[in-house]
Amino acid sequence: MYLLVLFFPLISFLTLSCFGRFIGKDGIITIALMCMFLAVTCSMFCFIEVGFFGYFCIIPLLSWFNLNILNLFWCFYFDTLTVIMLFVVTFISFLVHFYSISYMEKDPHFIRFISYLSLFTFFMLILVTAGNYVQFFLGWEGVGLCSYLLVNFWFTREQANKAAMKAIILNRVGDFFFLLALLLIFFCFKTFDFLVLYSISEGFEFISFNLNNTNYSIMTFISFFLFLAAVGKSAQIGLHTWLPDAMEGPTPVSALIHAATMVTAGIFLILRSTFILEYSEFNLTLITLFGGLTALFASTTGLFQNDLKKVIAYSTCSQLGYMFLACGSSNYSVAMFHLYNHAFFKALLFLGAGVVIHGLNDEQDMRKMGGLFYLLPFTFVTMFVGSIALSGFPYLTGFFSKDIILETICYKYNFDAFFCYILAALAAFFTSFYSFRLLVLTFLSEYKGSKKIFFNVHEGDFFLWFPLFVLSFFTIFIGFISKDLFIGFGTSFWLNSFIFSNFFLESSEFLPTYIKLLPLIFSFLGIILSIFFYTYSLTFSLKLFNLTLSFKNVLLKNIFIFFNKKWFFDIIYNKLIVYFILFMGYEYTFKIIDRGLIENVGPLGIIRFFFYLTNSFSLLQTGFIYHYFFIIFFGSLLLIFFFYLYIYNVFFSLSFIILLLGMVILNLIFLKKIKIIPFILFK
Amino acid sequence: MFYMTQNLFIFFPVLYLFFIGLLGIFIVRRNLIIVLLSIELLLLSVNLNFILFSCLNNDVYGQLFSFFILTVAAAEAAIGLSLLVIFFRTKFIISVDTISILKG
Numbered sequence: 001m002y003l004l005v006l007f008f009p010l011i012s013f014l015t016l017s018c019f020g021r022f023i024g025k026d027g028i029i030t031i032a033l034m035c036m037f038l039a040v041t042c043s044m045f046c047f048i049e050v051g052f053f054g055y056f057c058i059i060p061l062l063s064w065f066n067l068n069i070l071n072l073f074w075c076f077y078f079d080t081l082t083v084i085m086l087f088v089v090t091f092i093s094f095l096v097h098f099y100s101i102s103y104m105e106k107d108p109h110f111i112r113f114i115s116y117l118s119l120f121t122f123f124m125l126i127l128v129t130a131g132n133y134v135q136f137f138l139g140w141e142g143v144g145l146c147s148y149l150l151v152n153f154w155f156t157r158e159q160a161n162k163a164a165m166k167a168i169i170l171n172r173v174g175d176f177f178f179l180l181a182l183l184l185i186f187f188c189f190k191t192f193d194f195l196v197l198y199s200i201s202e203g204f205e206f207i208s209f210n211l212n213n214t215n216y217s218i219m220t221f222i223s224f225f226l227f228l229a230a231v232g233k234s235a236q237i238g239l240h241t242w243l244p245d246a247m248e249g250p251t252p253v254s255a256l257i258h259a260a261t262m263v264t265a266g267i268f269l270i271l272r273s274t275f276i277l278e279y280s281e282f283n284l285t286l287i288t289l290f291g292g293l294t295a296l297f298a299s300t301t302g303l304f305q306n307d308l309k310k311v312i313a314y315s316t317c318s319q320l321g322y323m324f325l326a327c328g329s330s331n332y333s334v335a336m337f338h339l340y341n342h343a344f345f346k347a348l349l350f351l352g353a354g355v356v357i358h359g360l361n362d363e364q365d366m367r368k369m370g371g372l373f374y375l376l377p378f379t380f381v382t383m384f385v386g387s388i389a390l391s392g393f394p395y396l397t398g399f400f401s402k403d404i405i406l407e408t409i410c411y412k413y414n415f416d417a418f419f420c421y422i423l424a425a426l427a428a429f430f431t432s433f434y435s436f437r438l439l440v441l442t443f444l445s446e447y448k449g450s451k452k453i454f455f456n457v458h459e460g461d462f463f464l465w466f467p468l469f470v471l472s473f474f475t476i477f478i479g480f481i482s483k484d485l486f487i488g489f490g491t492s493f494w495l496n497s498f499i500f501s502n503f504f505l506e507s508s509e510f511l512p513t514y515i516k517l518l519p520l521i522f523s524f525l526g527i528i529l530s531i532f533f534y535t536y537s538l539t540f541s542l543k544l545f546n547l548t549l550s551f552k553n554v555l556l557k558n559i560f561i562f563f564n565k566k567w568f569f570d571i572i573y574n575k576l577i578v579y580f581i582l583f584m585g586y587e588y589t590f591k592i593i594d595r596g597l598i599e600n601v602g603p604l605g606i607i608r609f610f611f612y613l614t615n616s617f618s619l620l621q622t623g624f625i626y627h628y629f630f631i632i633f634f635g636s637l638l639l640i641f642f643f644y645l646y647i648y649n650v651f652f653s654l655s656f657i658i659l660l661l662g663m664v665i666l667n668l669i670f671l672k673k674i675k676i677i678p679f680i681l682f683k
Numbered sequence: 684m685f686y687m688t689q690n691l692f693i694f695f696p697v698l699y700l701f702f703i704g705l706l707g708i709f710i711v712r713r714n715l716i717i718v719l720l721s722i723e724l725l726l727l728s729v730n731l732n733f734i735l736f737s738c739l740n741n742d743v744y745g746q747l748f749s750f751f752i753l754t755v756a757a758a759e760a761a762i763g764l765s766l767l768v769i770f771f772r773t774k775f776i777i778s779v780d781t782i783s784i785l786k787g
Contacts, residue, residue: 623786625718626709626779633705664702 001042002059002078005086006125008039009093012118020111029101032114036094036121043086050083051485056495058131058195069190075131077194081271081497084336085128085264088343092260093121095467099351100252102463103358113153117256120146124261128268132192133182136272140178140233143262144171150257151249163245170242174232174266181225185276188218194272198496201275223276223283226269227290234266234320237294241569243317247309251354254309259316259346264339267323271332274498284328285416288409291324292420292427297567299430303437304563308356308364311438312349315390318427319346325420326405329412331505332498337486338401341479345389345397348471352383355464356442359457360449366441368449375457380443382468387439389475391432391523397479402428404487406519407508428519432526440534637661693735700728715770715777719763726756 012035020028049055057078064072078086097117104113123146127139145168152164182192188204189197201219208215230236235243246258257263270277270287277283295318302314319342326335357364359376373380389396392403406428410421447454459465485493487505494500565571599605620631637657644653707721730749737745771777 621786623783624780625782629705629709633709660698660702663699664706 001045002057003061003076005039005042005046005090006076006122006129008035008042009090009118009121009125011035013115013122016111016115016118020115025110028111028114032097032118033094033101035118036090036097039090039121040087040094043083043090046078047083047087050078051080051493054492054495060131064135070186070192072132072134072192074135075193076129077131078129079497080494081268081336082128084340085268086125088340089121089124089128089261092256092343092347093117093124095347095351095470096252096256098463099255099354099467100250102461103252103354104250109153113150113250116146116149116153117252120150120257120262124265127265131194133185133194134192136269137175137178137182140229140265140269141175143257143265144168144175144233147171147246147257147262150253151246153250153253154248157248160248163242163248167242167246170239171232173239174229177225177232178229178269181222181229184218184222184225188222198275198499201279205279217280219276219279220282223273223280224286226273226276227283227287230266230269230324231290232266233269234263234324235294235317236266236290236321236324237297238290240294240298240317241566241573244305244310244313244566247307247313251309251350251357254313255347255350255354258313259350260343263316263320264323264343267320267327267335267339270324270327271336271498274332277327278330278499284330286328287324288328288416288420291321291326291328292423294318294321295325295427296321296423296430299427299434300563301566302434303430304560305434306366306564308353308366308369308438308442309350311366311434312346312353315349315431315434316342316346318431319390321427322402322405322424325409325424328420329409329417330500331405331408332500333487333491333494334401334404334408334505337482338405340482340486341389341397341401344471344474344478345386348382348468348475349386349390351468351471352379352386355379355460355468356383358460358464361453361456363449363453366438369442369447370445370449371443371447372457373443376443376459378459378465379468380439382472383443384439385472385475387435388527389479391435391527392428392519393523394520395480397475397477400479400483400487403516403519404505404508407511407516408505410515411508411511425519425522429522429526432523433530436527436530437534440531445534693739694732697728697732697735700724700731704728711779713778713780715767715779715782718779719760719767722763723756723760726752726759730756 012032015023015031016028023031050057059076059078061074061076064074066072097114100113100117104110107113120143123139123142125139127136127143130136130139148164148168151167152160154160185192185197188207189200191197205219206217207219208217210216232239243258243263247254249258277287298314298317298321302311302318305311305314319338323335323338323342326332326338356369356372356376356379359372359379360369363369385396389398392399406421406424409417409424412418485491489506562568620627637660640660641653641657644656701724704721704723704725704727707724708718711717711721730752733745733749733752737743767777770782774781
């Protein structure tokens with residue numbers, strides 16, 4: 001039952017990719033949905049058995065590779081952390097499969113799309129159920145690959161190609177650090193197994209290695225590299241630029257990969273490696289800082305974006321920052337709770353945006369939308385539910401986890417945590433601001449696009465609205481339902497998933513009321529201001545946020561450009577790194593090494609050399625017998641020479657050769673065939 | 684090998700004959716008949732070599748073998764002359780310089 005969760009998506013992928021053409025569209029839909037539904041059922045079973053009944057489960061399936069001291073197994077590891085992710089991944093994946101049946105209906109590559117989705121689900125499940133770091137890495141790379149394939153799904157679009165390349169290259173940076181972490185883990189612990197690492201890591205806290213007469217704690221290094229890997233995958237500040245660009249892919253992909261599951265793999269890595277991270281105070285501080293900065297950065301950038309999906313993408317980035325924040329303050333269960341909640345309402349927001357884009361004939365620019373409240377009422381309701389959950393409206397899903405993150409970080413009472421608290425509280429304000437900006441610009445304000453499109457706007461069919469309905473149900477209730485289970489007082493839900501050093505969860509209940517209310521006030525302020533800005537003073541807000549070129553005030557214009565251009569991250573990266581690497585790659589690696597050295601020594605050089613050699617050898621074949629005899633004669637002389645050289649010595653063989661040659665010359669003189677100079681002199 | 688160096692002078696006539704034969708092949712270019720004669724000379728020198736060795740080793744098999752070589756030489760001469768006749772019929776010349784159709 002446990003392994004079936006993994007195998008149903010694989011079966012779906014293999015069937016669709018191999019026989020999809022012969023089965024037909026109805027068959028494809030049936031198989032994919034059936035497989036995914038069964039996977040959801042099995043994962044719910046796992047959730048109940050592991051989560052509620054507390055049966056921790058390990059399945060060592062096969063031997064993978066067996067080197068001298070490295071014995072690796074296909075080991076599947078089902079603890080609470082895994083089963084939560086299993087449920088989230090299979091559930092969202094099922095809904096997204098369901099949704100894409102209608103969304104991708106007209107696409108000629110429908111089969112490919114569904115099979116990629118199934119493959120992605122399979123790799124994500126490999127990642128979450130991995131029992132050792134190498135298997136984890138397999139899943140990690142697999143989801144990266146599927147992300148590339150799905151972002152680049154419409155491969156004829158140049159923007160999609162660029163975005164996919166960017167996604168995979170920036171992910172490679174993280175993967176590189178992951179590999180370094182793997183090497184260090186093996187160097188230090190001689191194992192990759194989570195269970196063994198969990199047991200022994202405590203003894204390695206003060207183990208250090210010496211470099212340049214300085215001692216470095218090995219735990220700090222391992223956790224630093226793991227942290228950087230997580231930064232790459234979870235799109236934290238610095239390596240985040242791929243996530244907004246990845247919105248070039250189809251919307252279901254954005255919902256599944258770039259909101260609910262794949263981007264949370266970095267958080268999952270951190271949650272999985274608590275037994276290493278917990279022993280490095282430095283890295284926890286770093287994680288906190290990165291989380292806070294990302295939360296603020298992404299939410300401010302989201303304020304000024306005009307693309308509907310990019311706003312939601314930056315919101316994802318910001319929420320991932322919140323999760324990092326919770327991880328950094330050692331509130332792992334809270335981070336997991338936020339991940340779990342965020343998956344539902346962010347998938348909901350993306351799928352709702354998909355309906356809007358679908359209805360508006362693939363229009364993504366918010367400046368050309370508006371007034372859709374009357375045409376897409378159901379979508380508006382679901383998007384509204386998602387948005388208020390995102391901004392932390394009380395008793396909706398986002399509220400429980402987001403509030404507790406802010407409270408615990410506030411209670412930590414050290415400088416970096418308090419700094420990050422301020423950042424995160426501001427981010428909460430901006431989050432509610434851009435969520436309602438999105439809602440107002442899309443649904444409530446006047447329609448600003450073309451008339452032709454407006455008359456064709458329609459609500460989606462059953463396949464489109466049903467996932468929205470289910471997800472909005474979850475968005476409203478799941479936080480309330482599972483709050484006590486996840487972060488309730490003295491919950492035994494987590495078994496041994498984390499090393500708990502989490503003392504703030506209970507004590508944060510005793511914060512002063514005004515601090516507890518502060519995030520709430522901020523989000524309400526954001527909502528009210530946003531509605532005020534975009535409905536009652538639309539002309540002003542248009543001036544401020546939409547029409548860049550009409551600015552009279554240079555400072556305002558510069559501020560606007562700064563946020564609209566995403567804090568200039570892309571430009572700085574391009575100018576400093578990308579152009580330099582491109583130049584080096586073309587001028588040196590490509591021109592000198594690839595097409596110069598390797599080409600001339602390698603294939604082309606060998607061809608030229610042998611061409612020359614065969615040409616010169618074929619000159620030897622003249623067709624005249626006496627030429628051949630000449631060669632045979634001198635060849636045999638040489639042979640004799642070397643033969644005597646081998647047996648006697650140089651003088652003997654030389655004298656022998658000279659004797660033979662002398663005889664030849666004597667012969668020639670007798671035959672009067674050559675007229676050499678001494679001969680003439682004798683005359 | 685030892686007595687070969689000791690009695691090297693015995694083999695001088697043999698070598699002399701052999702080299703005359705060789706040079707006759709690749710220096711004389713005018714006449715195919717001379718080439719044939721040179722080949723005969725080569726075979727004769729080899730024959731002489733066999734006989735000398737058989738005398739030195741007190742072994743009669745070398746002398747026996749020389750008879751075989753003589754037969755082979757006779758057959759070879761016959762084949763060579765017949766080839767020569769055919770060549771003359773086709774090309775009306777027997778100069779060695781013209782025989783270059785062996786080239787692939």
